[in-house]
Amino acid sequence: MAHVTIIGTGNMGQAIAALAAKGGHSVQALAHTDTGEAVTGELVVLAVPYAALTDIAAQRAEQLAGRVVVDITNPVDFETFDSLVVPADGSAAVELAAALPQSRVLKAFNTNFAATLASGTVGDVPTTVLVAGDDAQAKALLVDVVTSGGVRALDAGSLKRARELEAVGFLQLTLAAGEKIAWTAGLAVVS
Amino acid sequence: MAHVTIIGTGNMGQAIAALAAKGGHSVQALAHTDTGEAVTGELVVLAVPYAALTDIAAQRAEQLAGRVVVDITNPVDFETFDSLVVPADGSAAVELAAALPQSRVLKAFNTNFAATLASGTVGDVPTTVLVAGDDAQAKALLVDVVTSGGVRALDAGSLKRARELEAVGFLQLTLAAGEKIAWTAGLAVVS
Numbered sequence: 001m002a003h004v005t006i007i008g009t010g011n012m013g014q015a016i017a018a019l020a021a022k023g024g025h026s027v028q029a030l031a032h033t034d035t036g037e038a039v040t041g042e043l044v045v046l047a048v049p050y051a052a053l054t055d056i057a058a059q060r061a062e063q064l065a066g067r068v069v070v071d072i073t074n075p076v077d078f079e080t081f082d083s084l085v086v087p088a089d090g091s092a093a094v095e096l097a098a099a100l101p102q103s104r105v106l107k108a109f110n111t112n113f114a115a116t117l118a119s120g121t122v123g124d125v126p127t128t129v130l131v132a133g134d135d136a137q138a139k140a141l142l143v144d145v146v147t148s149g150g151v152r153a154l155d156a157g158s159l160k161r162a163r164e165l166e167a168v169g170f171l172q173l174t175l176a177a178g179e180k181i182a183w184t185a186g187l188a189v190v191s
Numbered sequence: 192m193a194h195v196t197i198i199g200t201g202n203m204g205q206a207i208a209a210l211a212a213k214g215g216h217s218v219q220a221l222a223h224t225d226t227g228e229a230v231t232g233e234l235v236v237l238a239v240p241y242a243a244l245t246d247i248a249a250q251r252a253e254q255l256a257g258r259v260v261v262d263i264t265n266p267v268d269f270e271t272f273d274s275l276v277v278p279a280d281g282s283a284a285v286e287l288a289a290a291l292p293q294s295r296v297l298k299a300f301n302t303n304f305a306a307t308l309a310s311g312t313v314g315d316v317p318t319t320v321l322v323a324g325d326d327a328q329a330k331a332l333l334v335d336v337v338t339s340g341g342v343r344a345l346d347a348g349s350l351k352r353a354r355e356l357e358a359v360g361f362l363q364l365t366l367a368a369g370e371k372i373a374w375t376a377g378l379a380v381v382s
Contacts, residue, residue, distance in 0.1 A: 083351075088280035088354075089279035089280075123382070125316055125381055154371055157369070161365070164358040165362070167359065168378070174347075187359070187380060188380075188381045189366075189372065190314035190377060
């Protein structure tokens with residue numbers, strides 16, 4: 001069993017914490033503002049908005065060294081809702097990996113709405129968590145946590161693929177915000 | 192009923208031609224090499240590889256003026272299979288629109304494998320064609336052709352969203368090439 005720290009207590013943080021607990025893993029749940037509390041998890045999920053990543057990386061870089069750190073953000077420009085705020089050829093995850101050179105950074109959960117993690121389904125289709133990263137062992141750890149909680153997970157390739165995962169997350173957000181799909185639905189992975 | 196020209200006789204061209212015919216639309220099927228034959232369709236689908244778009248735009252720009260032109264390409268760098276060959280903040284569709292300023296260019300079908308257009312399902316999930324473009328009337332025409340053939344279609348926003356559709360198409364290709372999903376499956380839209 002893994003020990004998982006979730007930073008962020010919003011819908012996504014709660015859903016991921018519940019998923020990890022359901023799989024029998026121990027969970028440390030921290031608010032973004034609990035900066036005084038040390039991270040204890042070997043797997044650390046940053047369930048915070050994109051704008052909060054810089055502070056967390058600055059405050060906790062040493063603590064996060066050697067750990068697997070999961071970026072779940074969709075770095076959407078919420079003023080225009082027409083682009084991302086990261087460089088077009090990059091991603092929030094690649095930026096985070098540069099800020100945390102001693103951590104093994106993964107991208108995951110950004111293509112899953114919270115409701116689909118909680119229910120285990122996208123509409124009637126089983127939910128799949130897409131995971132990108134450069135460290136196979138780190139990906140295997142996260143895949144195990146997700147699948148032991150009853151949700152599918154799929155290795156989507158290297159951390160460079162976070163660019164595509166963030167495009168999927170952005171597209172899905174625009175479709176839901178435009179009421180073209182439900183927040184309980186989305187782009188489902190059918191294998 | 193619409194009159195549809197399909198340029199390109201590969202798997203995708205055949206599947207889109209069959210879909211249009213099934214919906215009762217008349218179809219002109221041209222090979223990419225049939226440069227001497229004039230396009231007659233009000234809706235023209237360029238079912239060719241990305242590399243062929245430049246030639247088609249150069250040869251047929253005048254003929255395509257006033258028509259709705261659909262780009263279905265995934266401009267993947269097939270040497271590395273690790274990025275797209277278009278600018279990271281752009282798309283093949285936006286490039287095509289610049290080369291065909293008198294046409295109404297749409298992006299569509301690039302997130303659908305040919306088999307899922309032919310069967311109407313992504314695994315067990317109904318196939319949805321995502322359509323991006325700046326002209327509402329043009330999008331409505333394509334949506335009508337697709338849905339009258341028994342396949343769902345969804346307006347995915349402005350032509351700028353072709354960047355995200357091409358990222359989805361690229362991700363889906365990497366997953367299928369890596370044998371993580373089947374060529375009869377993929378990322379399905381669940382509404």
